[in-house]
Amino acid sequence: MNFKGKTWKFGADVDTDAIVPARYLNTSDPLELSKHCMEDSTNPDFMKKMKVGDIIVAEKNFGCGSSREHAPIAIKAAGVSCVVAKSFARIFYRNCFNMGLPIFESVEAVDGIKEGDQIEVDADAGVILNLTSNKTFKVAPVPAFMQELIAAGGLMAYTKKKAGL
Amino acid sequence: MMTITEKILAAHCGKKEVKPGELINARLDVVLANDITAPISIKEFRAAGAKKVFDPERIALIPDHFAPNKDIASAEQCSMLRQFSREHSLSLYFEVGRMGIEHALLPEQGIVVPGDVVIGADSHTCTYGGLGAFSTGVGSTDVAAAMITGEAWFKVPESMKFIYKGKMGKWVGGKDIILRTIGDIGVDGALYRAMEFTGEAITKLPMAGRLTICNMAIEAGGKNGIIEPDEITEKYVSKRARRKYKFYKSDKKAVYADVREYDLTGMEPQIACPHLPENVKPVSAVASVNIDQSVVGSCTNGRIEDMREAAKVIKGHKVHPYVRMIVIPATQAIYKQCIKEGLIDVFIDAGAAFSTPTCGPCLGGHMGILAAGERAIATTNRNFVGRMGSPKSEVYLSNPAIAAASAVLGRIGRPEELK
Numbered sequence: 287m288n289f290k291g292k293t294w295k296f297g298a299d300v301d302t303d304a305i306v307p308a309r310y311l312n313t314s315d316p317l318e319l320s321k322h323c324m325e326d327s328t329n330p331d332f333m334k335k336m337k338v339g340d341i342i343v344a345e346k347n348f349g350c351g352s353s354r355e356h357a358p359i360a361i362k363a364a365g366v367s368c369v370v371a372k373s374f375a376r377i378f379y380r381n382c383f384n385m386g387l388p389i390f391e392s393v394e395a396v397d398g399i400k401e402g403d404q405i406e407v408d409a410d411a412g413v414i415l416n417l418t419s420n421k422t423f424k425v426a427p428v429p430a431f432m433q434e435l436i437a438a439g440g441l442m443a444y445t446k447k448k449a450g451l
Numbered sequence: 452m453m454t455i456t457e458k459i460l461a462a463h464c465g466k467k468e469v470k471p472g473e474l475i476n477a478r479l480d481v482v483l484a485n486d487i488t489a490p491i492s493i494k495e496f497r498a499a500g501a502k503k504v505f506d507p508e509r510i511a512l513i514p515d516h517f518a519p520n521k522d523i524a525s526a527e528q529c530s531m532l533r534q535f536s537r538e539h540s541l542s543l544y545f546e547v548g549r550m551g552i553e554h555a556l557l558p559e560q561g562i563v564v565p566g567d568v569v570i571g572a573d574s575h576t577c578t579y580g581g582l583g584a585f586s587t588g589v590g591s592t593d594v595a596a597a598m599i600t601g602e603a604w605f606k607v608p609e610s611m612k613f614i615y616k617g618k619m620g621k622w623v624g625g626k627d628i629i630l631r632t633i634g635d636i637g638v639d640g641a642l643y644r645a646m647e648f649t650g651e652a653i654t655k656l657p658m659a660g661r662l663t664i665c666n667m668a669i670e671a672g673g674k675n676g677i678i679e680p681d682e683i684t685e686k687y688v689s690k691r692a693r694r695k696y697k698f699y700k701s702d703k704k705a706v707y708a709d710v711r712e713y714d715l716t717g718m719e720p721q722i723a724c725p726h727l728p729e730n731v732k733p734v735s736a737v738a739s740v741n742i743d744q745s746v747v748g749s750c751t752n753g754r755i756e757d758m759r760e761a762a763k764v765i766k767g768h769k770v771h772p773y774v775r776m777i778v779i780p781a782t783q784a785i786y787k788q789c790i791k792e793g794l795i796d797v798f799i800d801a802g803a804a805f806s807t808p809t810c811g812p813c814l815g816g817h818m819g820i821l822a823a824g825e826r827a828i829a830t831t832n833r834n835f836v837g838r839m840g841s842p843k844s845e846v847y848l849s850n851p852a853i854a855a856a857s858a859v860l861g862r863i864g865r866p867e868e869l870k
Contacts, residue, residue, distance in 0.1 A: 299638050299639070299727060301833075301835045303814075303815075303833070303835040303836070303837060303838055304835060304836060304837070307815065307837050307842075308487075308516075308814040308815050308816060308838075309815050309816070309820075309837075309840075311487045311516075311517075312517055312521070312522060312524035312525045312528060313524055313528075314490045314491045314494070314528075314591075325842075326835075326836050326837040326842045327836075330842070346639060347638060347639040347642065347672065350638055350639065350672065351574065351669075351833060351835060352573075352574050352814070352833075353488065353571075353572055353573055353574040353576075353588040353589060353590055354487065354488065354590075355488070355491055355572075355590035355591045355592060356487075356491075359491075373639065373642065375639070375642070375672060376642060376643050376672065376674055377574060377588050377589060377590060377669075380589060380590060380593065381589075381590035381592065381593075384590060384592040384593060384596075385590070385592050429474075429606075431474050431604065440592070441592050441593065441596050442495050442498070442499050442592060442595060442596060444596075445499065445595075445596040445599055445600060446499050446500070448600065449501070449599050449600055451499055451500045451501055451599075
């Protein structure tokens, strides 16, 4: 898997209310949710400015707060190709693997990327290349079970196989 | 040598012992979702071609967030829960009029018991650690899979031990303990970890306070919060448990990733200031902050003890002319108890609104949304940007006594200041 795109930077502890405010959770339609992606964050016009394939880069504890899967759903439906952060909140991390939003942990990459930089994430090699500054960063390895989940096509595909459906 | 969290997880995956970092597949006692999260689970369940749930007695679907239905779209979501529950004869669907806020309702009804493993598509599912259960919040897809298999995968978490000593003063309780802790370790201070709350202050704490503490473990990034069950637990669960329960205790030589001690003697009521639950200050440091709204309720502080505390403070006083006070008991049983004890009279005489159970304003859903520039004090659990309404509004988190006193004063303040 390879992801190439322009980066949008966010700070620490971006909560799921900032990613998709609860006032829009009277639907679970991905396209509807994506219209409000990052609306209560430090970049409320994110959806007006971003382009399909762009990458979110954030400091520590991205996706903290509520368990709403609407948050990774909104990001994915917005067309964001992947999220790179120093760390992810636990439920958000789990949700991303379950529903299929690619996420990567790397402290050095986040420190070495400025907003607007073009980057390329090579998931198989475990590296992030900053095409603007020509620097390379390592990504924290994905745990074996999570790789198994991805290979199976997400948790539901994995469960279907297990349950013989 | 295992912690209580490790012992419960081991017992649910058929192992004698588990260690932090180990990946396990655990049997689930209860699977929970609400009107916001269940619709996605139901869609996934159907898309997978599943025909039957693993056990219709162990899946709780509770319309509490935007219910009673706040608009047409919310009504459609609640309708999905209702239809699915009828289709699969789910015994733990709670209709408006019987429902309460999920994390208050399940312990109250004896549906979750000590020793359980519970997942819920709601981050505050960690509340049940107060009973000595392992419970954690997950997403909708996890719940969809669990409705089919009755199992979930977990990485056994490392445990952090929190020891609380000293004697707490008047108008200080479980909320203040957890706010102080989050203020100390930060919103990711317990990321991926189990938070085990211990010490003399905890063993003396009533069940309501224990549930409040474990409820906010997620606000420190914790996987679960947990308190060893004891006589107080026994007294609470023996009369309501719908299933057999088991008390687990940590071994004396269990291993902890971190141990922290707090002396609560002389601790002031704690306030979490905008816009993160870790921005905690003693109440005296924020006493000049004016408020427009005071909310007493939520899965954090909507139990009868919280209602009594707020009523005791506000009795004989009037809500400040510039303030709206909204009181929301978390379940129908609590509502009824408020009638019986005359608490509703106290609140209404003071000029407060008193509502049927709902999560409502806590997550900016309905029943008390803030306008731009407005500020609330609330006994709820989060104060993120826009949490209770406009992204230009502010939320301060406190215990029920402070929320009630502030409603009278028109600014953040203490019960001792009321004349």
